[in-house]
Amino acid sequence: MDTKKHVFFFDAMRCCAALAVIVIHALAPYRHQLGDIPMGEWITAISFNGFSRWAVPVFILITGALMLNDKRPFDLKYYLSRRLGKVLVPFIVWSIFYAFLSGWSLTGFDSSIVSQILANSFHHQTYYHLGFFYYFIPLYFAIPFLQALVKRYDDVALYALTAIWLLTTLLFLLRIDGPWSEQFWLYMGLLPLGYVLYQKLPLNRTIVIVAVILGLGAMALGSYMVIENSIQAERYSVGRWFSYKTINTVLAASMVFILCKAFADRLNSGSQRVVSFISKHSLGIYILHPLFLWPMNTLHLYQGHPMMMIPIWVLISGGGALALSYLLSLSAKTRWLLP
Numbered sequence: 001m002d003t004k005k006h007v008f009f010f011d012a013m014r015c016c017a018a019l020a021v022i023v024i025h026a027l028a029p030y031r032h033q034l035g036d037i038p039m040g041e042w043i044t045a046i047s048f049n050g051f052s053r054w055a056v057p058v059f060i061l062i063t064g065a066l067m068l069n070d071k072r073p074f075d076l077k078y079y080l081s082r083r084l085g086k087v088l089v090p091f092i093v094w095s096i097f098y099a100f101l102s103g104w105s106l107t108g109f110d111s112s113i114v115s116q117i118l119a120n121s122f123h124h125q126t127y128y129h130l131g132f133f134y135y136f137i138p139l140y141f142a143i144p145f146l147q148a149l150v151k152r153y154d155d156v157a158l159y160a161l162t163a164i165w166l167l168t169t170l171l172f173l174l175r176i177d178g179p180w181s182e183q184f185w186l187y188m189g190l191l192p193l194g195y196v197l198y199q200k201l202p203l204n205r206t207i208v209i210v211a212v213i214l215g216l217g218a219m220a221l222g223s224y225m226v227i228e229n230s231i232q233a234e235r236y237s238v239g240r241w242f243s244y245k246t247i248n249t250v251l252a253a254s255m256v257f258i259l260c261k262a263f264a265d266r267l268n269s270g271s272q273r274v275v276s277f278i279s280k281h282s283l284g285i286y287i288l289h290p291l292f293l294w295p296m297n298t299l300h301l302y303q304g305h306p307m308m309m310i311p312i313w314v315l316i317s318g319g320g321a322l323a324l325s326y327l328l329s330l331s332a333k334t335r336w337l338l339p
Contacts, residue, residue: 008272010062011279012264016256017062018282019318020055022289023048025129026313029302032236043227045306049242050223054215056132056244057190057253060139064194065257067143068150084140086339091133093337094287098127101291106298129290135187142188149192155200162196165189166247173246175239186245193250197257208262215255218248284325284338285318292317 030037030045067083099121103114117126125131149157168180169189180186201207222241229237240246267275278285293313296302302309328334 008276009260009264010066011272011276012260012267013058013062013257014279014282015275016260017055017058018278018285019314020052020058021129021286022314022318022321023052023310024055025290025293026296026302026310026317027306028128029297029300030306034230034236035234041306045310046227046230047223048306048310050226051219051252053219053222053242053244053249054253054256057249058256059132060136060187060190061194061197061253061257063136063139063143064146064191065198066194068146068191068195069199070147071151074144074147079140079144083143084137087133087140088137090287090337090339091130091137095121095126095130098130098290101294102127127290129286132286135183138184139188139191142184143191146188146191146195150195158192158196158200162189162192165193166250169245169247169250173240173243173248183245190250190253193254194257197254197261201258203258203262208258211255211258214251216252218251222248222252278322281322281325281329281338284328285321287338288321288324289317291324292320 027045027048030042031049033045034042096118099114099117102117103110123134125134149161165185166189169186171178172181172186225241226238229239229241241248243249264275296313296317302313325338328338
């Protein structure tokens with residue numbers, strides 16, 4: 001996702017997305033505690049979830065914005081080695097690592113768990129956060145075709161593709177299924193949307209206000225629907241409201257994109273340096289933060305009000321992952337693990 005000219009607001013987006021991912025995973029133990037903890041605490045945790053679901057789509061929007069903006073002639077060898085390989089190889093290594101981590105518990109190591117997880121790894125992630133790569137890596141096979149679309153055709157084709165895709169995200173939310181419900185298609189559409197938001201959408205006060213209204217409204221509606229449906233079902237029930245592939249999440253992710261594009265450059269130089277440092281290690285934070293959430297989940301250290309405990313574990317796991325990512329980046333022998 002490198003470009004010739006550094007664009008700072010993408011750094012801000014990566015920081016926001018990395019933080020939101022950690023929030024989603026730090027609140028996980030509370031999701032299924034409806035009826036076991038006070039209702040106010042459970043609603044707080046679900047609201048954290050509802051207002052963070054844009055994290056993964058934002059990462060894909062960034063990829064689309066940068067990769068589709070690449071005007072260089074397509075080079076298959078370079079693309080496979082420097083683009084796809086740069087993500088695929090670390091993914092395989094970390095999948096094996098986390099498979100072995102899954103075998104550890106307070107009672108010791110169970111190799112049969114590891115064997116079963118590795119046997120299923122071709123179609124199922126070895127650890128909960130690695131599911132991202134199962135739908136992100138296949139997108140690399142769509143990018144060259146989308147790059148050709150952008151280069152060879154006018155904007156009408158791009159807008160038409162994006163509009164059709166947006167319609168299918170609404171249909172998917174409403175459970176009107178068809179060929180458009182295919183996972184690859186629903187994730188792929190985030191790529192041209194990212195490019196449109198970056199290069200084609202004008203940035204003015206009206207656009208920002210509309211984006212905020214739609215984005216916050218979508219997050220609030222999603223949170224309300226999940227809370228309401230869960231209370232009625234007497235168990236945690238999300239339907240598709242917390243999916244990464246539905247129109248409400250797309251609107252929330254688009255809002256984050258537009259806000260960062262509009263306001264990130266207003267940060268002072270010191271803040272920008274901090275943001276750029278975190279952004280540089282955002283993939284490392286994504287891959288490593290579950291290591292620091294492992295004690296929380298295994299030892300049940302999340303006991304307490306979610307309003308307090310979620311931020312604490314976000315700080316612990318995010319800070320630990322950032323520090324470890326930085327240490328791994330200091331040596332050429334380990335730097336490639338977190339590109």
